[in-house]
Amino acid sequence: MTDVQSTPFGAWASPLTVEKLTSQSPVRFSQLKSCGRDLLWIEARAHEAGRHVIVRFREESFTDLTPVGFSVLSRVHEYGGVAYCTSDEMVYFVNGEDQNIYVQPIDDPNTVNQITRSDEKERFADPVYDPNGNRLICIRERHFVDTEPENDLVEIDVESGEISPLHQGHDFYGHARVAPSGEKVAFLAWDHPNMPWNGSQLYVMTLLPAAGDASIIAGGQSESIFQPEWLSDDKLVFSSDRSGFYDLYLFSSEGTYTIAADEREYGHAMWQIGSTQFAALNDTLVLANPDHTELTLVDSSTEISTPVESGASSYGNLVKFREGFAYSQSNVDKYNAIRVRDSFTDETRTIKSAGESPIESDYVSRPESISFPGSNGEEVHAFYYAPKNPQFIAPTKERPPLLVQAHGGPTSSTSPSFSPNIQFYTSRGWAVLDVNYSGSTGYGRAYRDRLLNEWGNRDVQDLAAGVRHLISLDRIDPQRVAISGGSAGGFTVLRALTTTSVFKVGASHYGVADLRALAEDTHKFESRYIDQLVPEDELDARSPIHHVDDLSCPVIFSQGLDDKIVPPDQSRVMFEALKNKGIPTALFMFEGEPHGFRQLQTQITCLKGDYYFFSRVFGFDPVGIDDSALATAETAHMELL
Secondary structure, three states: OOOOEEOOOOOOOOOOOHHHHHHOOOEEEEEEEEEOOEEEEEEEEHHHOOEEEEEEEEOOEEEEOOOOOOOEOOOOOOOOEOOEEEOOOEEEEEEOOOOOEEEEEOOOOOOOEEOOOOOOOEEEEEEEEEOOOOEEEEEEEEOOOOOOOEEEEEEEEOOOOOEEEEEOOOOEEEEEEEOOOOOEEEEEEEOOOOOOOOOOEEEEEEOOOOOOOEEEEEEEOOEOEEEEEEEEOOEEEEEEOOOOOOEEEEEEOOEEEEEEOOOOOOOOOOOOEOOOOEEEOOOOEEEEOHHHOEEEEEEOOOOEEEEEEEOOOEEEEEEEEOEEEEEEEEOOOOOOEEEEEOEOOOOOEEEEEOOOOOOOHHHOOOOEEEEEEOHHHOEEEEEEEOOOOOOEEOOOOOOOOEEEEEOOOOOOOOOOOOOHHHHHHHOOOOEEEEEEOOOOOOOOHHHHHOOOOOOOOHHHHHHHHHHHHHHHOOOOOOOOEEEEEEOHHHHHHHHHHHHOOOOOEEEEEOOOOOHHHHHHOOOHHHOOHHHHHOOHHHOOOOOHHHOHHHOOOOEEEEEEOOOOOOOOHHHHHHHHHHHHHOOOEEEEEEOOOOOOOOOHHHHHHHHHHHHHHHHHHHOOOOOOOOOHHHHHOOOOEOOOO
16 A cells, blocks of 8 residues: 655656546536437537537447537527437538538438528528427527527428428527427527516417417516426426526416425526426426426426436436436536436336546545525535545644635526546645626526626626635635636636635636626527626726736636637737736637637646636646646747746
């Protein structure tokens, strides 16, 4: 047995090397669907430059259905969402490169035929197959030169490719679902300035014998509806936050009533079209995933909820499968996996893991759920990860450096699922605080609404309060506190560095620096989002780009050159300003990367670059990490002063 060494925090040798992360790149599972006896899903493969592939599970074996040269990816709203559907024999999918819809026989996937023949200005998302009309019903988005894109609900003839509108007039549409008989379709719609989690409407529209009038059955300007799903032709289940939490409701000829209301969240902020949190198993039973933390069977006729499974860090992608169900599961010490129960009498089993864990269980830092008083004294939730490496201890009285993580959105959230990036730090002697600051989803509408008009204030105050909380408990070194975030989290990073003295170094990944530029030059989905987060007369005052004089600590920037959400110039301007002030800084500009990095090498370069940069700033040896790859990377520019 190797003797335990006394070594300063941050200088521990970790078995989780960059090379191991590179060689054991995991896939990301999404969009599970059942097709007869088969189970299908999407694998996002960073090692294939972020390509999205449909995989089929049949008779205990796996087959890639998406041929080389195709990637199943929608770009509606820029964030996309569900990008394929099936009939009994066919798979229909949106191709990432040209956004057209293609079809392939599920038993002959190499035979691919194009259905739509649109140019790059027309996009599609969340198709569903309607056998009665031999058509697809989906969301369409059309782009123009001088006006914002138009979104509508359309039908597409799968033989001719002819596209016909079904419903128009709203700024946004989502989650269209056809009733079992094909006689009706339910869908969501919402309008500026709302995001779908602020207020949306649930429609039901007649399809047979012909498309008829659509009726609003739930929702409004201040009520958010999430995920309509048909149990039968007369039963539609959906989630609404009218009570302050995303409860489950049932709409039928008898009216609308609650079937699950326990101050838990049966829905979430719909950043991607078609995202789900429950599944219809038959005309009575719903398999739900409250708070993403357990599987619960909800009987819509008795309103009785029965726990099915818990214990994982999170669950998702629920779908009926054979006589049972399938889902994805994440844990604190391993990559997520797809699990199935063929029937309710069978045991649940894992059929595929996203990848082999790159670190042994003894080295994994388990998250500790903590809460503390944040802005205005209101409770804030976070996950704390302590340094963990059985080969090392730190000298007596030394406290570890801390990395604070600010998630994106900002109306999003973080979970305690296994993160190799977090373990990369904790196994080297760092502590990590992953914060669900005010505005995060998953804690009810009041928690989510805390950030209205307060973005750049309350989120920053909450992060700083988390650091002070750990300092008061003597768990971290107050002189070695780093902060990292991407997109909206990148804005929070820059705002924190210009308005507080708590953080000593930061990393901004495609972060917002100029709020006014973002408001004037971003995509349609978020073009009015900022209206509810920051008053117009405070856009400049809260923009970090106008407060460079208040920034006196080092910052490293990472930015995709194909980013349509945060213009690359925002990172470049901040970098140049710091460089001109003589403050240590670094900039990475990645060719071919959109908003959110998809390529494995980009992700590794950012992780390695951030850690090396933080180590240089804090003055300790980043064991096993040097700047050689950074200095020679063709896609990155780095300058340390």
